[in-house]
Amino acid sequence: MGVVNVTPDSFSDGGKWFDPDAAIQHGFDLVREGADIVDVGGESTRPGAARVSQEEELARVVPVIRELAAGGVVVSVDTMRAEVAKAAVEAGARLVNDVSGGLADPEMPRVVAATGVAYVVMHWRGHSHDMDSRAIYTDVVTEVREELSKRVDLVLAEGVTEEQIVLDPGLGFAKNAEHNWALLAGIPHLAELGFPLLIGASRKRFLGRLLADPDGTPRPFSRCDDATLAVTALAAQAGAWCVRVHEVGPNADAVRVAAAWKRAGAGT
Numbered sequence: 277m278g279v280v281n282v283t284p285d286s287f288s289d290g291g292k293w294f295d296p297d298a299a300i301q302h303g304f305d306l307v308r309e310g311a312d313i314v315d316v317g318g319e320s321t322r323p324g325a326a327r328v329s330q331e332e333e334l335a336r337v338v339p340v341i342r343e344l345a346a347g348g349v350v351v352s353v354d355t356m357r358a359e360v361a362k363a364a365v366e367a368g369a370r371l372v373n374d375v376s377g378g379l380a381d382p383e384m385p386r387v388v389a390a391t392g393v394a395y396v397v398m399h400w401r402g403h404s405h406d407m408d409s410r411a412i413y414t415d416v417v418t419e420v421r422e423e424l425s426k427r428v429d430l431v432l433a434e435g436v437t438e439e440q441i442v443l444d445p446g447l448g449f450a451k452n453a454e455h456n457w458a459l460l461a462g463i464p465h466l467a468e469l470g471f472p473l474l475i476g477a478s479r480k481r482f483l484g485r486l487l488a489d490p491d492g493t494p495r496p497f498s499r500c501d502d503a504t505l506a507v508t509a510l511a512a513q514a515g516a517w518c519v520r521v522h523e524v525g526p527n528a529d530a531v532r533v534a535a536a537w538k539r540a541g542a543g544t
């Protein structure tokens with residue numbers, strides 16, 4: 277899953293794809309590099325980010341989604357708003373990637389149920405401005421698994437089918453670095469819920485912290501693509517269904533390496 281943030285302020289590529297034509301071109305480039313899905317978002321979810329209006333979010337993502345879908349791209353819309361999801365699906369999006377797992381907008385599950393598109397339910401504990409205060413767990417894997425399971429029950433009750441659901445532990449959303457590493461190591465436990473898993477580690481702060489200089493200066497996100505590759509290969513081997521990344525080509529290669537490795541092992 278390649279990322280196209282049509283935003284002026286996303287942490288990892290803020291502003292590069294804010295122009296619709298640049299965003300559309302980048303989406304097609306990501307498919308050429310090997311992306312199976314292009315995730316189009318119009319609202320930065322980085323910690324502390326201010327929300328954008330629904331009108332602004334619609335104006336940013338719908339034209340980009342329409343062009344990419346018309347060009348045969350499998351598009352997901354990265355939104356917490358039911359109205360934006362609805363408009364995105366009408367413009368051709370085939371997945372709704374809801375970082376709030378239906379918590380931010382109670383109408384979302386009904387829109388997903390009515391449209392029948394795939395639905396990424398990510399683990400979330402509140403909007404960016406105060407989510408760090410909610411990064412308190414005694415056993416993060418067990419608690420994330422339980423909270424995701426509750427979200428699944430709720431959206432199923434709203435008419436979403438099991439076939440539509442993808443789960444995501446929400447790395448960096450109300451999680452610190454230690455929580456993120458535990459969730460990556462816990463992918464097999466999350467997979468026991470029985471749904472495909474999406475992992476979004478690309479260029480995130482916990483990678484920069486791991487690779488910090490001896491004086492403690494974190495590695496800048498622009499130099500965390502190699503670490504992202506390693507996470508991709510390990511997550512693929514652990515059973516992840518999909519990884520959400522900014523630099524698609526090398527990550528597509530890493531997935532192929534993991535697949536070849538798994539195929540060879542299957543024979544033993």
Ligand SMILES: Nc1nc2ncc(COP(=O)(O)O)nc2c(=O)[nH]1
Pocket residue numbers: 279281286287288320321322354373374375396398444446447474475476477478520
């Ligand atoms: N499903 C899913 N969606 C996401 N959207 C945005 C970001 C924030 O990263 P970005 O600002 O680089 O897009 N991370 C995720 C994630 O981990 N999972």
